[in-house]
Amino acid sequence: MLFNSVEYLIFFPIVFIFYWFSFNKNLRQQNIFLLISSYIFYGWWSWKFLALLILSTLLDYLYAFGVNFENKNKAKLFLWLSIINNLGILFIFKYFNFFSNELVEIFKIFGIKLSPYFLNFALPIGISFYTFHGMSYVFDIYNKVRKPVKNFSDYAVFVSFFPLLVAGPIERANHLLPQVQTKREFKYIQATQGLRLILWGLFKKIVIADSISLTVDEIFNNYHSFNSISLVIAAIGFSFQIYCDFSGYSDIAIGSAKLLGFELLSNFKFPYFSRNIAEFWRRWHISLSSWFKDYLYIPLGGSKNGLPIAIRNTFIIFIVSGFWHGAKWNFIIWGFIHACAFLPLLIFKINRKYVDSIVAENKKFPNIKEIISILTTFTIAAFAWIYFRSENLKDANNIVIKIAKNITSDIYHHSSIKGYSIFLYIIPFLLLDWKFRHDDRIILKNSRLRYLYYMIFCVFIFLYFGKEQNFIYFQF
Amino acid sequence: MKHFLKKTLLSVILLFVLLHFGILLLLSIYPQYFLNGDSKDYYINNFNKNYTNERSNFTNLIIGDSRGLAGIKPKLLGEKWLNLCLPGSNFLEGYYTLKKISNKNKIDTLILNYGIDYIEGNSYFFNRRTIPFNNISISNLKNLEKLEDTLTPGFLYGNEKKYENSFLLRFEKFKRKLKYNHSPLLYRETIIDGISNLIKRSQKDDSTINLKMKKNNGQIDFEQTYKNTSIGILTKDRTFNQNIINRLYLDSLLAFSNKNKIVVIMTISPINKSTYLFLNNSTYWTTSLKYLETIKIKYPSLIVFKNPEFMNNDMFSDDRHLNKFGAISYTQILKKEINNLKKFKND
Numbered sequence: 089m090l091f092n093s094v095e096y097l098i099f100f101p102i103v104f105i106f107y108w109f110s111f112n113k114n115l116r117q118q119n120i121f122l123l124i125s126s127y128i129f130y131g132w133w134s135w136k137f138l139a140l141l142i143l144s145t146l147l148d149y150l151y152a153f154g155v156n157f158e159n160k161n162k163a164k165l166f167l168w169l170s171i172i173n174n175l176g177i178l179f180i181f182k183y184f185n186f187f188s189n190e191l192v193e194i195f196k197i198f199g200i201k202l203s204p205y206f207l208n209f210a211l212p213i214g215i216s217f218y219t220f221h222g223m224s225y226v227f228d229i230y231n232k233v234r235k236p237v238k239n240f241s242d243y244a245v246f247v248s249f250f251p252l253l254v255a256g257p258i259e260r261a262n263h264l265l266p267q268v269q270t271k272r273e274f275k276y277i278q279a280t281q282g283l284r285l286i287l288w289g290l291f292k293k294i295v296i297a298d299s300i301s302l303t304v305d306e307i308f309n310n311y312h313s314f315n316s317i318s319l320v321i322a323a324i325g326f327s328f329q330i331y332c333d334f335s336g337y338s339d340i341a342i343g344s345a346k347l348l349g350f351e352l353l354s355n356f357k358f359p360y361f362s363r364n365i366a367e368f369w370r371r372w373h374i375s376l377s378s379w380f381k382d383y384l385y386i387p388l389g390g391s392k393n394g395l396p397i398a399i400r401n402t403f404i405i406f407i408v409s410g411f412w413h414g415a416k417w418n419f420i421i422w423g424f425i426h427a428c429a430f431l432p433l434l435i436f437k438i439n440r441k442y443v444d445s446i447v448a449e450n451k452k453f454p455n456i457k458e459i460i461s462i463l464t465t466f467t468i469a470a471f472a473w474i475y476f477r478s479e480n481l482k483d484a485n486n487i488v489i490k491i492a493k494n495i496t497s498d499i500y501h502h503s504s505i506k507g508y509s510i511f512l513y514i515i516p517f518l519l520l521d522w523k524f525r526h527d528d529r530i531i532l533k534n535s536r537l538r539y540l541y542y543m544i545f546c547v548f549i550f551l552y553f554g555k556e557q558n559f560i561y562f563q564f
Numbered sequence: 565m566k567h568f569l570k571k572t573l574l575s576v577i578l579l580f581v582l583l584h585f586g587i588l589l590l591l592s593i594y595p596q597y598f599l600n601g602d603s604k605d606y607y608i609n610n611f612n613k614n615y616t617n618e619r620s621n622f623t624n625l626i627i628g629d630s631r632g633l634a635g636i637k638p639k640l641l642g643e644k645w646l647n648l649c650l651p652g653s654n655f656l657e658g659y660y661t662l663k664k665i666s667n668k669n670k671i672d673t674l675i676l677n678y679g680i681d682y683i684e685g686n687s688y689f690f691n692r693r694t695i696p697f698n699n700i701s702i703s704n705l706k707n708l709e710k711l712e713d714t715l716t717p718g719f720l721y722g723n724e725k726k727y728e729n730s731f732l733l734r735f736e737k738f739k740r741k742l743k744y745n746h747s748p749l750l751y752r753e754t755i756i757d758g759i760s761n762l763i764k765r766s767q768k769d770d771s772t773i774n775l776k777m778k779k780n781n782g783q784i785d786f787e788q789t790y791k792n793t794s795i796g797i798l799t800k801d802r803t804f805n806q807n808i809i810n811r812l813y814l815d816s817l818l819a820f821s822n823k824n825k826i827v828v829i830m831t832i833s834p835i836n837k838s839t840y841l842f843l844n845n846s847t848y849w850t851t852s853l854k855y856l857e858t859i860k861i862k863y864p865s866l867i868v869f870k871n872p873e874f875m876n877n878d879m880f881s882d883d884r885h886l887n888k889f890g891a892i893s894y895t896q897i898l899k900k901e902i903n904n905l906k907k908f909k910n911d
Contacts, residue, residue, distance in 0.1 A: 108565060274565050283572065539575075546579050547586075551755050 089132040091340040092293055092553070099129065100344060107348055108274055115271050119245050122348070129250035130214070137212040140177070145247045147173050148222035152236035152243075155229045163230060170226040174219040181209055182216070186415030214254035216412055220379060221247045225261040227383050234262055242268050249350070251341040255334070257355040257375035264350070272349030282346030284542060289339030291545040295552045296513045297332035300325045303507045308477055311487050314506060316494040319487050321507035326477045327470045328514050331360065334373070358525045360518075361447045363461035365429040365468060366439040376412070380405045391434070398434055403427045417481040425472040446525060580749075587748035587755060594762060599696040599746075601757030603765065605651060607773045608633070609697040611782060612648050616664040622646035622781070624673040625665065627658040631833035632677030635886040638781035640895040641902065647782030650699070652689025654682045655813035656708070660700055662817060662826075671826050675898070676817075679833045679884060680852045681797055684806050686719050695743050696751070705744065709737060711809055719809045785888045786881040796839045796883035797848075804851035818863050829902070831869045832856070834894060836883065840874035869901050 089095050103125045111118040131138040151173070154166025179187075185206045192204040225246070228234050237243040245268045252259055307314050307322035314322070338355035345352045353375050362368035369377050385405045391398035403424070410423025433439040447462065448454040454462065471488075478484035498505070590598045596606040615622070623644045626636050630651035638645035648665070650657050658676060665671065687694070694700055700708070712719050717733050743750040777784060821828045835843070843849040853870065860868050872894070879890030886894055 274568075276565075276568050279568050543575075543579060543582075546575075547583060550579070550583060551752060554753055 089129050091337060091344075092290060095132065099125075100347075104347060112272075112274075115269075116239075116241070118272070119241050119268060122250075123241055123245050123248060126245070126248040126250035126253060130248065130253055133213055133254075134210075137210075140181075140212055140215075141218060141248060142244075144174070144177055144219060144222060145244050146240075148226055148247070149237070149240055149243045151226055152229050155226055156236050167226060167230045170223065174223050178215060178219055180207065181212055183411075183415045217256050217258055218247055218253060220258050220376075224258070224379060224383060225265075228261050234265070237265060237269075239269075249345070251344040251348075251350075252352060255337050255341070256373075257338055257341065257353045258379050259353060259375070263353060267350050274349065278346050278349065278351075282343040285339045285343030285346065287343075287542055287545045287549070289336040289341075289343060290549045292332035292336030292339065292517075295548045296517050297329045297336060299513050299552065300329045300332070300510045303510050304329050304477070307507055308479075308483075308487075311483065311490070315498040315501060316491045317498045317501075318506045319491050320495070321505070321510065323470045323474050323477075323487075323491075324514070325507060325510040327360070327466070327473050328510075328517065330473065330476070331356070332517065358446075358521055360466055360469070361462055361522065361525055362465045363442055363447060363458060364433055364438070364465055365426060366433050367442040368465055368469060369426070369430075370443070376409065380409055384408065395435065399431065402430055402434055406430065413476070418475045418478055418484050421481060421484070422472050422475040425468070425475065429468045429472075583752075584748050587751055590755070590758065591746060591748060591751060594758070597758040597762045597765070598751060598755065600692050601754030601761065603761055604773065605693055606697070607777070608651060608784070609693065609699060611774060611777045612650055612661065613697075613699075615646060615648060615782070616661055617668070619668045620646070622669065623671060624675075625662070625671050626675045626677060626782075627661055628675070628677035628833070629653050629679060629682045631679045631682075631885055632675075633782075633784055634786040634881070635833055635891050635894050636675065636677055636898065637783050637891050637895045639783075640892065641899050645781060647780070649677065649782070650693070652693050654678060654685070654687055655810050655817055656687055656690075657694055657699060659813045659817040659820070660704065663820060666820075666824055666826075671824065673827045673829065673902075674821060676828060676830045677833055679797075679835075680804075681799065683810070683832070683855075684804055684852070685810070686716075686807055687810075691740060691743065692754075695740055696746070698744065702744065705740075708809075711812065715808045715812075719807060783891070785891065786885045794836075794838065794883035795842045796835055797843060799848045800843060800846040801848070803847055804855050806855065814859075818866060822865060827867070828865070829867045829869060829905075830856075830859070831898060832873075833884075834872045834875045834886070836877050836880045837874050838877055839883065867905065869898065872897060 089099060103122075107118065107121060107125075111121045127138055127142075130141060148170060151166050151170040155163050155170065157163045157166070185204075188204045188206060192202045195202050225243070229236050237246075242265065246259070246261060246265050249259075249264070249268075304322050304325040307318055308326070311319060311322075335356040342352045342354070355373060355375050357371040357374065359368050359372035362371055385401050388401045388404060389397050390401060406423040406427035407420055408423070410419040410421070410426075413419045413422070430439065433441075447458050474487055475481070475484045478487060587598070596603040599606055621644060624638075624642065624646070626632055626638060626645065626647040626649060628636075628649040630649065632649035633647060633651060636647055636649075638647045648661055650661070655676075655678075662671070662674065713733075717730070739750060773784075818828060820826075856868050856870055859866060875886070875890055875894065879886055879893060881887035881890075
């Protein structure tokens with residue numbers, strides 16, 4: 089079920105009504121109802137793959153007890169079983185065909201011709217998200233951060249909670265499980281915040297991302313027919329498309345959860361106003377970057393064992409992050425580009441320069457230096473997005489080469505430049521994002537003005553609501 | 565909780581009312597932009613309506629889809645020829661156009677010009693054009709729906725399988741009635757197109773389109789590009805299978821013509837060379853040609869011109885429509901065939 093579908097428009101109010109009016113007196117019943125609703129939400133897409141989700145949930149639930157053993161060897165054994173189980177599921181459904189193909193290519197180098205064996209499975213939606221939920225839970229128990237949950241339905245709600253099931257935010261057991269195990273109270277402020285987030289998310293997805301995608305798709309799919317400036321416009325367009333698409337999804341997820349009395353982790357904080365790549369990654373897909381930081385970067389030694397180890401670890405997490413997105417070389421290169429952009433910050437020890445501050449704090453506009461840093465960071469991100477968006481590595485390279493070769497000459501051929509129209513969406517959105525960059529976009533002081541804002545959003549959503557387009561992150 | 569639900573509900577109602585009035589206002593001030601998002605369609609339909617409801621000197625008619633509208637220049641055929649083709653239409657709209665115009669005019673010759681896929685297929689633009697422009701009376705719509713129920717569910721939507729579910733079909737019919745009566749919220753999908761066209765509008769274009777159509781006896785030259793190599797019909801590996809409702813309307817149209825002694829010539833819009841190279845010898849193309857043979861047998865009075873099956877790519881403005889030069893060339897071919905026919909009859 090998609091958040092931007094009529095089905096969800098009917099599904100969510102029904103869940104909301106039963107959740108608060110029929111099951112609110114008994115926490116156990118309320119959680120079971122939530123679990124069933126989540127399974128219906130997932131099963132709407134595929135009942136077959138629902139079985140995989142339940143199996144994965146059950147196994148991690150059981151491994152958690154093994155990992156909790158006092159005997160370290162036994163605990164380690166169960167930890168590895170859980171890792172193998174989760175990564176095994178991911179490998180079979182997401183990466184098997186990639187490795188099979190690459191293996192054949194390697195053999196070809198040595199003159200051995202083999203034909204690759206492919207598994208004809210559809211990629212189960214949300215597999216990368218729910219396996220990471222499960223792993224984080226087991227890791228936390230292994231690290232003695234928390235105790236295993238006795239009640240299966242509580243744990244299953246943590247893994248399968250429908251707002252975050254298919255595309256995150258990737259939650260932590262320590263943050264979400266206590267909320268699952270505690271009686272939720274309806275809070276007016278939380279609910280209105282939730283509604284506003286849903287509206288803002290729908291606006292970003294339906295009005296901005298889907299409108300931009302028409303132009304972006306046309307240019308990327310027929311890049312041979314467009315000049316270099318149009319390709320640059322498409323890269324900028326995709327940068328905003330993916331931002332509005334994914335942050336829109338996250339906002340709807342967080343908003344839906346708020347309406348049910350849950351607080352989820354924040355996933356985006358105005359990433360395109362970042363002043364360097366390190367800041368960008370503290371603001372983009374925060375739940376994934378912090379997951380990799382806590383469960384990969386730090387266990388590998390982080391930055392505390394000298395610069396060479398820190399560089400190695402940086403490249404590992406960025407490349408793994410790229411690979412997490414998809415079994416294609418272009419995703420790996422996308423991660424590699426970000427790692428390369430991160431490298432100078434690490435060497436000059438400025439990667440933690442902008443940890444808490446926001447750009448132009450207490451000012452209306454940024455200064456020249458800030459503008460230059462924002463534009464540089466955005467250029468790097470947009471360049472990397474070319475690799476992320478392209479069908480394959482060859483297409484991405486061709487686009488980059490075409491831009492590099494022709495950009496100075498194409499700038500004079502105004503008539504052959506296509507795609508300008510996307511700025512009609514991007515510029516107002518950027519202005520809104522800038523105005524509310526202090527993370528208070530939802531709380532405008534003037535209540536009438538706030539109401540007007542959201543009514544305008546509603547009108548736009550209503551008018552643009554039509555073809556349901558998948559969220560980009562569903563494929564991961 | 566109650567306060568939250570009450571406030572949310574009130575906001576939804578307020579939004580609903582505001583949107584309703586907003587769209588109603590747009591529909592009444594700018595029907596040309598907001599009835600289906602495209603002002604050109606509005607003017608073409610208006611032109612068609614004006615001529616079908618009035619008495620005129622035209623005795624020869626061209627009825628068809630957008631390919632006929634772009635591809636046949638009536639003035640080249642003679643002063644008494646009129647082009648009343650409607651984009652996206654098929655035999656259904658054609659039948660009603662002929663019936664209406666015959667109420668006040670005596671028609672001698674009729675050219676039916678459709679693309680082969682429109683001769684075969686569903687009424688893809690029924691909801692987008694025929695309904696908002698009220699090109700069919702409400703009683704005829706009811707009859708058509710009865711036919712649809714018994715023969716091909718979803719004929720009027722272009723996706724029969726989806727509408728085999730009778731609840732969905734009933735719901736769509738309900739929405740269609742509302743749209744027919746210009747209920748504002750049913751025009752939501754085309755509002756953005758309308759706003760975009762309203763902003764981009766050129767007053768000159770708007771006011772001259774009717775004049776241009778009058779000057780050309782109803783024909784319109786399509787885009788100014790003068791070559792198209794794209795493939796216009798992508799169906800290849802299946803058999804040509806005419807939709808039963810489409811066939812019934814062709815039956816009705818020919819029966820009506822017979823009764824009123826109208827000579828009917830069916831011409832198939834030529835495809836571009838790229839499409840022809842793609843389709844030639846395919847199952848779809850060979851069975852389509854076979855169909856044209858069978859209708860000649862089924863309707864002995866019907867004259868069918870199969871040629872030219874295709875024309876060069878430089879005669880096309882897009883993958884389906886002839887450009888200005890293509891239209892001149894194609895009309896001259898038709899004229900020659902019609903003259904041969906007359907000669908043959910006289911002999």
